[in-house]
Amino acid sequence: MKKTSTRLADGRELLYYDTADGRVRDAVDRRPLTPVATASEIRYDALLGDSVAVASHRQDRTYLPPADACPLCPTRPGHESEIPAADYEVAVFENRFPSLAGDSGRCEVVCFTSDHDASFADLTEEQAALVVEAWTDRTAELARLPAVEQVFCFENRGAEIGVTLGHPHGQIYGYPYVTPRTSLMLRSLAAHAERTPGANLFDDVVARERADGRRVVLAGEHWVAFVPYAAHWPYEVHLYPLRRVPDLRSLDDAARAELPSLYLELLRRFDRIFGPGQPPTPYISAWHQAPFRHPLRADFALHLELFTVRRTTGKLKVLAGSESGMGAFINDVSPESAAQRIREVAS
Incomplete structure (x- = not known):
């Protein structure tokens, strides 16, 4: 596995995971993005003894865009996305609308494939193994952050679950507390x-x-x-x-x-x-x-x-x-x- 780290136009981290060691990932994000502004806050519920993340900025997140405007598809002429490359195998980037950020943890998006119409079940064993490697690598990296106590890799699939993007993807949460x-x-x-x-x-x-x-x-x-x-x-x-x-x-x-x-x-x-x-x-x-x-x-x-x-x-x-x-x-x-x-x- 080869991992390539780069930055999006607003400073968020983007990582490509490839099966070929020689793969070069040098595409640049040319979107005129402003820095991400988050209002994530962790509040403790004294009655139940657990915590709630309050993230009001997420009200403005992208919601069920048409396929030709998908932010998780590769960038192409006339459509610049969260993935500057023209194709990719697995890509992970910091969520632009995170539930957790800074001292309150971290949220990442995991794109399983560049094929918008696929699902995880459509992947080959080699492709699925690369996703597992990405999950493992992110778990190791997030474990080094002082604010993160636990890492949760997950996928929500289907509108019935509340998914807001149809592209095959999952998320990784680095919680600042034990869930x-x-x-x-x-x-x-x-x-x-x-x-x-x-x-x-x-x-x-x-x-x-x-x-x-x-x-x-x-x-x-x-x-x-x-x-x-x-x-x-x-x-x-x-x-x-x-x-x-x-x-x-x-x-x-x-x-x-x-x-x-x-x-x-x-x-x-x-x-x-x-x-x-x-x-x-x-x-x-x-x-x-x-x-x-x-x-x-x-x-x-x-x-x-x-x-x-x-x-x-x-x-x-x-x-x-x-x-x-x-x-x-x-x-x-x-x-x-x-x-x-x-x-x-x-x-």
């Missing part, structure tokens, strides 16, 4: 170790699912994917490396090499869940990594959580009173039925 969901996992991890000295909660969950087998949907030599026993979403899959590691940087070569094929298979199955002729399945794909400075960092398990808000053809799982008001989920699909369906649509 509420991770805090809950760490609390459960500590409680399990106290109840069962010498045991690790993540290891025990993975072992239980592998032994049961009913919810396992895909297994490789180094990874296993399953619908969790208490899945919150109608179709939800968790993907774990069999050797527990805290983050993407810690994967060994064998696990790293196997990941692209398994991940692509999961995404392609998600697009087949609801049958032929249906629109692409909206989903959130979220990499959970250990906080950098937490005492339980070594006990945390890197894993992917992939889920869709679609519960059946033409119907969405809406977070209504119980879920939104109380955080108490009610699932319309049994995890065992969901696992069976995801196995049925295997390639």
Whole structure:
């Protein structure tokens, strides 16, 4: 992998990731951009014990532009974009409308391919492996920033999720705090170790699912994917490396090499869940990594959580009173039925 770092016209960092070492990336961003002005602020909720990012400048962010005005496509005559090059493999840049910035963290955009009409599932294994390398590299780089406590690599796909740009892309958040969901996992991890000295909660969950087998949907030599026993979403899959590691940087070569094929298979199955002729399945794909400075960092398990808000053809799982008001989920699909369906649509 070759990484080339440059700057956009307003000073934001842009990085190209290429498979060929000899690739030259010297295109210049010639747009007349003014420096980015952000108003990101972290506020602590004393009742819930968590934090909220207030980022009012995001109200002006680009919203569902036509394909010929896409800011993530390569630059071409008559259309200058966030990517000055005429083509690219993977590109990462600082978000012009970040939720987190400066002392409040960092937000980056990851463009998976220059093909506007593609999706992650359309990538080759080599292309997917390059995205994994980019995620890993950004995790390592953001870990060096004093303001960042945790790195979250994720993809929102589909208008139903709230995506504002149709180009295949994801994001990377460098949070200045440990997120509420991770805090809950760490609390459960500590409680399990106290109840069962010498045991690790993540290891025990993975072992239980592998032994049961009913919810396992895909297994490789180094990874296993399953619908969790208490899945919150109608179709939800968790993907774990069999050797527990805290983050993407810690994967060994064998696990790293196997990941692209398994991940692509999961995404392609998600697009087949609801049958032929249906629109692409909206989903959130979220990499959970250990906080950098937490005492339980070594006990945390890197894993992917992939889920869709679609519960059946033409119907969405809406977070209504119980879920939104109380955080108490009610699932319309049994995890065992969901696992069976995801196995049925295997390639």
